[in-house]
Amino acid sequence: MASELQVPIIDISGFAHGGQAQRAAIAASVGAAAREIGFMQICGHGVPDAAIEGLKAAIDGFFGLPLEDKLRCRPPSTEINRGYTGLRSERLSYSLGVASPADLFEAFNIGSTVSQHPGVALPAEHFPENLWPQQPAAFRAQIETWFAEAGALARRMTRIFALALNLPDDYFVPFQNRSIDTLRLNNYQLPPGDTRVEPGQMGMGGHTDYGIVTVLWADAVSPGLQIMDGDGDWHDIVPAPGAMLINLGDMLARWSNDRWRSTLHRVLPPVNGQGRLIRRRSAAYFHDGNHDALVSCLPGCADADHPPLYPPVTVGEHLSFKLRGSRGLELNPHSEREAARLLSGSE
Ligand SMILES: O=C(O)CCC(=O)C(=O)O
Numbered sequence: 001m002a003s004e005l006q007v008p009i010i011d012i013s014g015f016a017h018g019g020q021a022q023r024a025a026i027a028a029s030v031g032a033a034a035r036e037i038g039f040m041q042i043c044g045h046g047v048p049d050a051a052i053e054g055l056k057a058a059i060d061g062f063f064g065l066p067l068e069d070k071l072r073c074r075p076p077s078t079e080i081n082r083g084y085t086g087l088r089s090e091r092l093s094y095s096l097g098v099a100s101p102a103d104l105f106e107a108f109n110i111g112s113t114v115s116q117h118p119g120v121a122l123p124a125e126h127f128p129e130n131l132w133p134q135q136p137a138a139f140r141a142q143i144e145t146w147f148a149e150a151g152a153l154a155r156r157m158t159r160i161f162a163l164a165l166n167l168p169d170d171y172f173v174p175f176q177n178r179s180i181d182t183l184r185l186n187n188y189q190l191p192p193g194d195t196r197v198e199p200g201q202m203g204m205g206g207h208t209d210y211g212i213v214t215v216l217w218a219d220a221v222s223p224g225l226q227i228m229d230g231d232g233d234w235h236d237i238v239p240a241p242g243a244m245l246i247n248l249g250d251m252l253a254r255w256s257n258d259r260w261r262s263t264l265h266r267v268l269p270p271v272n273g274q275g276r277l278i279r280r281r282s283a284a285y286f287h288d289g290n291h292d293a294l295v296s297c298l299p300g301c302a303d304a305d306h307p308p309l310y311p312p313v314t315v316g317e318h319l320s321f322k323l324r325g326s327r328g329l330e331l332n333p334h335s336e337r338e339a340a341r342l343l344s345g346s347e
């Protein structure tokens, strides 16, 4: 049985304008959560309630459309991480090279585009234009507001991370000033009467997030999100009222040589123990870093007893392998460490 794990709640409101001691105390709490769990709940995050209400309305409005309207927002190929992806079309565990049945979520993806960076040469594959639906009318404005708020919070977190790693607070800026950022709106909802769940099938299969940091808004619905601890046991996570979940991605695990965790997580199928359908929503903002940022072990995170665990990789290469797995359904052969953790975990 999965038990609930206390994910620390950290108030970061004093970070922007607080004194040195206050900033150091916040960085110490964030560093401890990054080391011990890889997930934290942030309050004092500065994201207005109205932006959260707008996000929820946009999710409800879009996913409530008839299927044929949603299918009109599908990208021309799975290589384009934009627009609508239907139920049972992705398999997140493939991003780690682990086979599983198709995931029981539908999603809508939005991201940074080439046109937002005029005069900068960026690879179109990582910055495709967005595929906005015509309806609901307010969707685009609500989602663009959320994208800006979550992106600002992600960048605020990277300053705190830098201090917690004994680096200047702007250390990560050269790795993130043209960052590939994507927002995935997730809707875990089976159509009425369709309670088919295959053995091992998940709402979203076990995976780590691919980039630097994820800002996750999620419904306080359980069973839902689970994270794996260091012993391979899964724990239910329900966000505290008003808190935003923050989890570290693979880039911070690689930079820190696994001192910090890119925690495995998954979402259980949207059906409760009695076979009743339960709906759950989430919005994951992935702050992934510049496509050409070369990520290798940070100074101070390796020594004779702790040699670097990962070869250097660019953000762009890493994302391509991961997305070819989860979206293209080609098992990723480059994630042995994380795959071994997923396979050794409890059911
Ligand atoms: O739905 C959730 O709570 C988690 C979503 C997630 O892990 C993701 O989109 O990467």
Ligand SMILES: [Fe+2]
Binding pocket: 207, 208, 209, 265, 284
């Ligand atoms: Fe995730």
